[in-house]
Amino acid sequence: MRTKIYTLIFVALAFLINTKSFAQEVNLKNYRVRFGLSTTKQADNSRKLEVSYIASNKKDRKDRVPIYGADINFYNVTEDKDILLGTAKTDKEGTAQLIVPAKQAYTANAEGYINLKAVFDGTDALDSEEDELAIKDVFLELNLKEIDSVKTVILNAYTLDSLQTKIPIDETEIVFSIGGMISNMPIKREFVSDGAFKFEFPEHISGDKNGNVDVFASIIDNDNYGNVIQKKNIDWGINKQITHETNKLWSEAAPIWMYVVLSILLIGVWANYAYSIKNLFDIKKEGKELELKSQNEN
Amino acid sequence: MDVIKRKKELVQEFSPMLEKSTKTSKVWIAFLVGVILVGLVAFVIQVVKGHIVTGMRDNVVWGIYIINFIFFVCLSYSGAFISGILHFFKTPWKNSVSRIVEIITVLSLIIGPIFILLCIGRLDRLYYLFLYPRIQSPITWDIIAIMTDLLGCFIYLYLTFIPDFAMLRDNSENAPKWRQKLYKTLAIKYYDTPTQRETLHKITRTMSVMVIALAIVAYSVLAWIFSLTLQPGWNSSIFAPYFIIAGLYSGVSVIIIAMYLIRKFYHLDHYIRKVHFMGAGVILLIISLLFGYFTFSEYFSRWFSHKIEDVKLLDTLFNRYFWNFIFANYIGVLVPVVILFFKKFRTIKSVTFAAVIAILGLYMNRYLIVVPTLESPYMPIQDTRPEYIQYTATWIEWALSFAGIAAFILFFILIMKLVPIIPMSGIIDHEREQKRKPHLSNNH
Numbered sequence: 001m002r003t004k005i006y007t008l009i010f011v012a013l014a015f016l017i018n019t020k021s022f023a024q025e026v027n028l029k030n031y032r033v034r035f036g037l038s039t040t041k042q043a044d045n046s047r048k049l050e051v052s053y054i055a056s057n058k059k060d061r062k063d064r065v066p067i068y069g070a071d072i073n074f075y076n077v078t079e080d081k082d083i084l085l086g087t088a089k090t091d092k093e094g095t096a097q098l099i100v101p102a103k104q105a106y107t108a109n110a111e112g113y114i115n116l117k118a119v120f121d122g123t124d125a126l127d128s129e130e131d132e133l134a135i136k137d138v139f140l141e142l143n144l145k146e147i148d149s150v151k152t153v154i155l156n157a158y159t160l161d162s163l164q165t166k167i168p169i170d171e172t173e174i175v176f177s178i179g180g181m182i183s184n185m186p187i188k189r190e191f192v193s194d195g196a197f198k199f200e201f202p203e204h205i206s207g208d209k210n211g212n213v214d215v216f217a218s219i220i221d222n223d224n225y226g227n228v229i230q231k232k233n234i235d236w237g238i239n240k241q242i243t244h245e246t247n248k249l250w251s252e253a254a255p256i257w258m259y260v261v262l263s264i265l266l267i268g269v270w271a272n273y274a275y276s277i278k279n280l281f282d283i284k285k286e287g288k289e290l291e292l293k294s295q296n297e298n
Numbered sequence: 299m300d301v302i303k304r305k306k307e308l309v310q311e312f313s314p315m316l317e318k319s320t321k322t323s324k325v326w327i328a329f330l331v332g333v334i335l336v337g338l339v340a341f342v343i344q345v346v347k348g349h350i351v352t353g354m355r356d357n358v359v360w361g362i363y364i365i366n367f368i369f370f371v372c373l374s375y376s377g378a379f380i381s382g383i384l385h386f387f388k389t390p391w392k393n394s395v396s397r398i399v400e401i402i403t404v405l406s407l408i409i410g411p412i413f414i415l416l417c418i419g420r421l422d423r424l425y426y427l428f429l430y431p432r433i434q435s436p437i438t439w440d441i442i443a444i445m446t447d448l449l450g451c452f453i454y455l456y457l458t459f460i461p462d463f464a465m466l467r468d469n470s471e472n473a474p475k476w477r478q479k480l481y482k483t484l485a486i487k488y489y490d491t492p493t494q495r496e497t498l499h500k501i502t503r504t505m506s507v508m509v510i511a512l513a514i515v516a517y518s519v520l521a522w523i524f525s526l527t528l529q530p531g532w533n534s535s536i537f538a539p540y541f542i543i544a545g546l547y548s549g550v551s552v553i554i555i556a557m558y559l560i561r562k563f564y565h566l567d568h569y570i571r572k573v574h575f576m577g578a579g580v581i582l583l584i585i586s587l588l589f590g591y592f593t594f595s596e597y598f599s600r601w602f603s604h605k606i607e608d609v610k611l612l613d614t615l616f617n618r619y620f621w622n623f624i625f626a627n628y629i630g631v632l633v634p635v636v637i638l639f640f641k642k643f644r645t646i647k648s649v650t651f652a653a654v655i656a657i658l659g660l661y662m663n664r665y666l667i668v669v670p671t672l673e674s675p676y677m678p679i680q681d682t683r684p685e686y687i688q689y690t691a692t693w694i695e696w697a698l699s700f701a702g703i704a705a706f707i708l709f710f711i712l713i714m715k716l717v718p719i720i721p722m723s724g725i726i727d728h729e730r731e732q733k734r735k736p737h738l739s740n741n742h
Binding site: 249254255265272273275276279280283284287288291 | 434442453460487494501505508512
């Protein structure tokens with residue numbers, strides 16, 4: 001399947017370069033093109049704009065062909081004009097990403113929504129595509145404090161109006177998680193009311209070698225806010241030192257009792273061998289003496 | 299009793315066995331050498347082309363080589379065990395069988411480990427086992443146990459040979475010079491003086507206890523190579539005693555077969571008598587019942603526990619290996635039991651026949667312990683070609699297996715050319731004892 005995908009990627013690339021060969025190689029009618037824009041506000045307040053550009057076989061859902069190397073333009077749409085935020089190419093997975101820095105000023109509409117748009121201008125082989133979304137710029141303030149010796153996670157979530165007044169968000173699900181090597185581990189999932197929520201940080205969460213943990217507060221795939229992530233690092237994790245165990249069944253050196261038992265057994269047995277051999281020499285010695293005695297007598 | 303005269307008589311009695319070779323024996327030796335040569339050719343092919351010429355693959359990494367290894371090593375341990383018992387308890391009829399047992403012990407302990415070497419894919423790295431041993435590994439325990447046991451058995455065998463070497467040295471004036479020289483060297487100036495005799499008896503007796511203990515330890519270690527893994531069919535707490543019983547089963551059977559052949563071809567009816575076969579038959583009966591009991595317990599507990607992997611293994615045993623299973627665990631146990639249980643069935647030939655069935659059944663039992671388990675791995679492999687999953691031994695493996703058996707028989711014959719198969723010193727000792735205690739029977 002993977003080979004097939006790569007073959008199709010290669011073919012799709014070829015379409016972009018040589019449009020004449022396209023019709024001979026693949027019939028695009030069998031594929032439905034999916035072009036989707038999403039956005040994530042990151043912990044440093046930068047915003048990730050992401051487009052997924054994939055052709056899916058109408059009959060076989062598993063047959064998905066990422067469109068590779070397509071130029072995607074990202075815009076902030078205003079009433080007057082579209083402001084270009086940047087351009088990115090789709091990768092082998094058919095994904096184009098643009099990180100818009102935190103300092104970027106967006107133009108919002110009267111209701112406070114920022115309109116974002118991703119556009120693929122199209123080639124001779126592929127139609128032009130575009131997708132839009134409207135999100136409100138939300139701010140997550142994550143505070144980690146010890147209140148009366150209780151480790152407490154405090155979250156304030158709000159938007160700003162045109163006068164920069166904080167408006168608490170309501171009925172929005174926030175997911176709290178701990179950063180992990182492969183994926184984050186959720187520790188709390190809650191709908192906030194009046195833009196504020198706090199809870200006690202669970203115990204027995206393992207941290208890194210210094211006991212540090214990354215605490216995340218996220219809004220995931222929300223209609224109004226898109227994806228928003230906030231993160232703080234704190235030494236609330238358990239600082240579990242990895243101790244190298246010795247003399248265990250799985251360690252380099254065997255358990256002590258094993259050496260003792262084996263030594264006793266081997267010493268016992270080999271000492272007996274030595275004793276037997278020593279006695280054989282005694283027998284030989286006596287035989288020699290007998291021979292000498294008999295020679296002397298003769 | 300004139301001991302010197304009696305010794306001379308005995309040497310004269312057994313000399314033809316040592317010196318003369320009949321036409322049949324020459325043909326037989328030539329055949330055995332031929333089989334060994336075919337095995338050597340197979341070995342060279344295996345070394346040059348690698349294990350691809352065997353039936354062993356990713357799943358079944360152990361085939362009939364390991365089965366031969368277990369079989370021979372168990373034979374050796376059981377030989378040591380029986381020999382130790384015979385010596386230590388001064389069994390009345392030990393003289394007739396003790397040397398057979400001792401030779402079986404040493405030879406099988408030499409040949410058995412050769413098969414484990416044939417299993418190793420990278421023989422050039424064999425020395426790593428000694429350079430970087432892991433004391434926690436049952437493989438390391440087994441190497442230590444086999445080496446220690448081999449040396450112990452060699453010493454023990456030699457101790458029992460010394461008085462006979464001395465008698466042959468003193469009474470082989472007409473023998474070739476090399477033979478005289480060999481006897482002189484091996485006899486280590488033993489003149490059967492009371493002190494020498496007492497010393498020799500003392501250390502032989504100590505060694506007999508030692509080899510019993512060693513056999514039990516080595517048997518258990520061999521069983522642990524399997525049972526300490528989590529493989530279905532192997533992970534069993536009764537594997538060590540099960541191996542001991544199975545080893546004794548094979549050991550006693552091989553002794554009976556050897557007794558029968560030696561009695562027949564060397565006309566030793568006077569020394570290896572019906573009473574010996576009857577005694578060995580009763581022992582075989584007891585061991586076959588114990589073996590049957592352990593086999594039943596082993597499979598019954600697996601069937602009853604109903605663990606998925608065990609059920610799969612039992613399915614394999616009762617489907618693809620159905621007839622092998624029936625032969626190994628029903629015919630291989632019940633036929634000897636029926637023959638040996640009824641006194642009227644117990645004749646020399648029937649006891650020997652029961653022993654042959656027991657040996658074949660036991661070999662198949664070993665096969666069913668090793669191969670079906672390896673064919674049922676916990677993790678399914680991606681490549682499911684039948685030859686990767688199922689094992690069938692190739693002609694290379696069979697050639698080397700038969701070469702091992704041929705080498706065993708050939709060396710047995712050659713040792714019988716060196717010393718009499720009935721210990722002459724044992725006869726002298728027995729006659730001495732009889733003279734001292736005349737009420738003792740003539741049941742040697």
